Amino acid sequence: GAGVSQSPSNKVTEKGKDVELRCDPISGxxxxxxxxxxxxxGLEFLIYFQGNSAPDKSGLxxxxxSAERTGGSVSTLTIQxxxxxxxxxxxxxxSSPGLERYFGAGTRLSVL
Amino acid sequence: xxxxxxxxxxxxLSEAASLELGCNYSYGGTVNLFWYVQYPGQHLQLLLKYFxxxxxxxxxKGFEAEFIKSKFSFNLRKPSVQWSDTxxxxxxxxxxxxxxxxxxxxxxxxxxxxx
Numbered sequence: 001g002a003g004v005s006q007s008p009s010n011k012v013t014e015k016g017k018d019v020e021l022r023c024d025p026i027s028g029x030x031x032x033x034x035x036x037x038x039x040x041x042g043l044e045f046l047i048y049f050q051g052n053s054a055p056d057k058s059g060l061x062x063x064x065x066s067a068e069r070t071g072g073s074v075s076t077l078t079i080q081x082x083x084x085x086x087x088x089x090x091x092x093x094x095s096s097p098g099l100e101r102y103f104g105a106g107t108r109l110s111v112l
Numbered sequence: 113x114x115x116x117x118x119x120x121x122x123x124x125l126s127e128a129a130s131l132e133l134g135c136n137y138s139y140g141g142t143v144n145l146f147w148y149v150q151y152p153g154q155h156l157q158l159l160l161k162y163f164x165x166x167x168x169x170x171x172x173k174g175f176e177a178e179f180i181k182s183k184f185s186f187n188l189r190k191p192s193v194q195w196s197d198t199x200x201x202x203x204x205x206x207x208x209x210x211x212x213x214x215x216x217x218x219x220x221x222x223x224x225x226x227x
Contacts, residue, residue: 003155033215040121042202042219043156058214091156101215103156 002026004104006092012110013082021077021107025094032075033101034067037089046090049075050097082111114139116205118218125193126226133188133221135177135203145186146204146215147177156202162186173197195227 005024013019025032034046045059049069060066064082069075079086089108093101119134137143147159160171167179177188186203203218 035217040219043204043217045214045216048214056214093156100158100161105155 004092004094004102006090006104006107008107009105010108010110012112014112015084016081018078018080019082019109021079021090021092021109023075023077023092023094023104025073025075025092026102029094029096029102030072031095031097031101032069033093033095034075034077035091035093037091037106038087043091046077079109082109084111087111114205114214114216116203116216116218118201118203118221120221121219122222122224124224124226127195128192129225131188131190131193131197131223133201133203133223135186135188135218136184137186137203137205137216138184139205144206145177145179146206147171147175147186147188148202148204148217149199150202150220151199159188159201193223193225195225197223198225199223 004026007022011019030051032049035043036046037043047060047067048056064080067077087110089106091103091106093103095101115138117136145162148156149159150156159175160169160177162169162179170176175190177186179186200220200222202220204215206215
């Protein structure tokens with residue numbers, strides 16, 4: 001596609017429910033990143049996929065967070081048993097290795 | 113651990129004023145440095161980057177940044193701002209030896225330009 005596509009753009013959920021956020025990277029980009037943007041906190045790295053290598057999960061804040069990338073393309077970030085502190089904008093980016101990251105518009109998650 | 117500090121949370125300027133946004137990082141090794149911009153309602157996009165070579169780098173829309181290794185700084189500058197520069201600006205660093213995915217961002221500086 002023309003850019004990084006994320007869905008849904010907005011998600012409202014109740015505390016304790018599971019959510020899935022989707023990222024469709026730019027075609028041909030082998031690297032995919034997830035970040036979380038909280039108000040006044042900047043961007044927090046969550047997880048990084050590069051090709052077929054094992055993902056770098058060092059930024060995931062708890063074991064309620066997981067992500068997968070199927071077929072080296074689309075990625076899904078799953079948050080289980082959501083908490084109010086999970087409310088944030090979740091950003092996905094993709095790139096060719098070592099080159100500029102292109103960001104999607106993000107998914108705004110609100111946990112009530 | 114790497115960290116990035118942006119000194120100003122919110123900067124308010126009049127059009128034609130000069131801009132300098134501070135960015136300092138903590139990492140003793142070789143770094144890649146970036147400034148990203150997020151215009152209201154838009155995606156994050158790359159403004160400029162430094163990998164090596166000339167420490168004065170020029171980006172889009174008249175922005176430039178200077179890498180001063182001795183000061184661990186990468187300040188963003190523009191000689192004359194426009195109303196359309198109103199946005200949030202993020203400095204980021206990716207240190208060699210760390211994960212390529214772990215681009216560390218500062219907390220951002222919101223710039224408001226008054227017409």
